[in-house]
Amino acid sequence: MAGQGSASWGLESLLSRSLYALAPVLAALLLGQIYRRQRKIWLIEQLPGPKGLPLVGNLLHMWVDHEELFRRLCKICDLGNVARFWVGSKPYCIVSSARAVETILSSSKHIDKSWDYTLFRPWLGEGLVTSSGVKWHTHRKMLTPAFHFKILEDFVEVFTAQAETLVEKLKTKADGRPFDIYNDITLCALDIICETAMGRSINAQRNSESDIALRPVRLDPTSTPYRQDGRTLIQFRQFRPWLHSDFAFRLSSYGREQEKCLRRHRTPHARIRYVPGQKPRQAFLDLLLEYSEKDPTTTDEDIRDEVNTFMFAGHDTTSAAMNWFLYAMGSHPDAQERVFEEIEAVLRGSGGAPSASDLREMKYLELCLKETLRLFPPIPVIIRELKEDAVINNYSIPAGTSVVIHVYRLHHDPEQFPDPEAFDPDRFLPQNSTRRHSYAYVPFSAGPRNCIAKPKVLFLLDPKTATSASAFSFPPAGQKFSLLEMKAILCSILRRFRVESVVPRKDLKLLAELILLPKGGNLVRLFPRAGGDGGQRGGGS
Numbered sequence: 001m002a003g004q005g006s007a008s009w010g011l012e013s014l015l016s017r018s019l020y021a022l023a024p025v026l027a028a029l030l031l032g033q034i035y036r037r038q039r040k041i042w043l044i045e046q047l048p049g050p051k052g053l054p055l056v057g058n059l060l061h062m063w064v065d066h067e068e069l070f071r072r073l074c075k076i077c078d079l080g081n082v083a084r085f086w087v088g089s090k091p092y093c094i095v096s097s098a099r100a101v102e103t104i105l106s107s108s109k110h111i112d113k114s115w116d117y118t119l120f121r122p123w124l125g126e127g128l129v130t131s132s133g134v135k136w137h138t139h140r141k142m143l144t145p146a147f148h149f150k151i152l153e154d155f156v157e158v159f160t161a162q163a164e165t166l167v168e169k170l171k172t173k174a175d176g177r178p179f180d181i182y183n184d185i186t187l188c189a190l191d192i193i194c195e196t197a198m199g200r201s202i203n204a205q206r207n208s209e210s211d212i213a214l215r216p217v218r219l220d221p222t223s224t225p226y227r228q229d230g231r232t233l234i235q236f237r238q239f240r241p242w243l244h245s246d247f248a249f250r251l252s253s254y255g256r257e258q259e260k261c262l263r264r265h266r267t268p269h270a271r272i273r274y275v276p277g278q279k280p281r282q283a284f285l286d287l288l289l290e291y292s293e294k295d296p297t298t299t300d301e302d303i304r305d306e307v308n309t310f311m312f313a314g315h316d317t318t319s320a321a322m323n324w325f326l327y328a329m330g331s332h333p334d335a336q337e338r339v340f341e342e343i344e345a346v347l348r349g350s351g352g353a354p355s356a357s358d359l360r361e362m363k364y365l366e367l368c369l370k371e372t373l374r375l376f377p378p379i380p381v382i383i384r385e386l387k388e389d390a391v392i393n394n395y396s397i398p399a400g401t402s403v404v405i406h407v408y409r410l411h412h413d414p415e416q417f418p419d420p421e422a423f424d425p426d427r428f429l430p431q432n433s434t435r436r437h438s439y440a441y442v443p444f445s446a447g448p449r450n451c452i453a454k455p456k457v458l459f460l461l462d463p464k465t466a467t468s469a470s471a472f473s474f475p476p477a478g479q480k481f482s483l484l485e486m487k488a489i490l491c492s493i494l495r496r497f498r499v500e501s502v503v504p505r506k507d508l509k510l511l512a513e514l515i516l517l518p519k520g521g522n523l524v525r526l527f528p529r530a531g532g533d534g535g536q537r538g539g540g541s
């Protein structure tokens with residue numbers, strides 16, 4: 001007994017001595033933590049921003065519908081090119097000038113996505129859009145060559161064939177009565193990405209009620225119900241810190257709703273079986289499988305996540321861009337007539353589908369597309385998380401801050417784009433672009449983490465007549481995917497129909513979650529072009 005007593009006494013004294021020894025270390029760690037937190041708060045508070053409340057920060061300011069939320073974020077930008085807001089205890093720095101944007105986008109250090117993107121993981125997994133660190137780096141390296149492959153020219157056939165299906169559908173609606181064209185365009189873009197990425201046609205255009213065509217409605221911001229009202233579960237969760245933990249979210253009714261919606265979405269994905277050798281054309285999935293065979297660390301989940309990511313990133317953005325282009329054309333009849341005349345001149349009235357080189361010749365269409373992407377960037381904000389301190393426009397921003405790049409506000413900066421609300425495609429003529437900051441216009445983002453499908457020089461002029469080889473050379477094959485796709489579809493629509501937008505610019509309401517959308521859809525009137533094979537003749541001008 002006496003031996004036992006002395007052993008426990010020995011243990012106790014050892015523990016208390018260790019605690020005494022550890023106490024200063026623990027205290028130092030705690031103080032270090034408090035110092036870092038206080039320093040972070042102090043640095044962030046140097047930035048202009050709305051007044052916040054203890055603990056909740058500006059959360060109450062953000063509890064509004066998403067149309068109002070976007071307006072409020074724009075208002076925060078009015079306070080300064082570099083401003084701040086708090087979501088609970090999370091600091092956000094919001095930047096909207098070219099110089100500030102350059103600091104982040106041009107850096108190879110600030111390439112990690114912010115925490116906000118993890119909310120997309122239940123849907124998109126850890127693909128290129130949502131991953132960070134080593135995983136992002138290896139996958140980006142693996143997938144980039146897919147966009148340099150010569151298959152791009154082959155894809156033009158898919159673009160034009162799907163555009164023809166779209167035109168056939170639109171003929172039945174081209175009677176001058178208003179309708180929402182948004183979903184028609186989206187389904188066409190969805191068919192294109194499935195055929196090009198998966199090597200398999202899903203015919204969403206013909207079967208718009210199919211599960212895949214409906215998309216995960218409570219998650220995808222462009223799915224029809226969420227274009228009309230409400231927020232996606234993702235944005236809802238973003239501004240409710242008590243739902244941030246996966247555990248708490250899963251237990252909530254919202255988590256259960258998300259799971260139900262994902263379960264429905266996963267099934268059709270599983271059903272679109274890739275059929276090797278079905279087409280001579282090589283799809284991204286072929287390339288992905290080919291590269292993954294070379295790298296045994298690539299798992300089936302990695303492949304699934306990249307396919308989901310490409311399906312989403314490859315169609316929601318292009319369909320938003322094409323819808324905004326039609327909105328712009330429908331609001332600017334003079335520009336539309338010029339585009340139409342250019343299409344007629346290039347195709348010389350032939351009824352045939354345009355080739356890749358025909359599409360490349362359509363320079364005015366390109367200028368209009370570029371101006372559309374300025375006025376209505378499909379991805380209106382990009383968020384990065386600083387892994388180390390940064391200096392942005394003389395402000396010290398501490399590591400751990402999420403930096404919101406407000407692309408929409410950047411593109412409306414009057415210093416870079418005089419009379420920024422005006423639709424003026426000539427701004428992008430080379431002689432009018434020379435003095436512009438190179439980070440004033442970033443619809444495809446920029447730097448190491450830019451859009452993988454970004455045309456290197458989106459709006460190119462004839463290299464023989466161009467003044468600067470770097471600015472106006474043709475992009476290498478493979479970086480033209482989105483440009484060729486959009487031109488093929490828009491050219492097919494505009495040569496057959498005249499478009500009129502129903503909602504004037506002053507009444508237009510913007511919805512901005514991950515994608516910038518017109519609230520209530522894209523309401524247009526279509527009129528068949530005389531001689532344009534657009535259905536009934538004579539209705540158009």
Ligand code: HEM
Nearest residue numbers: 128129313314317318321379382443444445451452453482
């Ligand atoms: C008009 C069309 C498009 C626009 C405006 C656009 C814009 C963007 C932007 C702004 C980003 C950066 C997002 C961020 O950092 O949060 C991005 C990334 C990405 N885009 Fe696009 N995109 C378009 C078309 C496409 C297409 C057609 C594909 C695929 C076929 C695609 C695939 C991707 C991927 C995989 C990423 C993630 C890149 C990375 O993080 O490494 N995009 N896109």
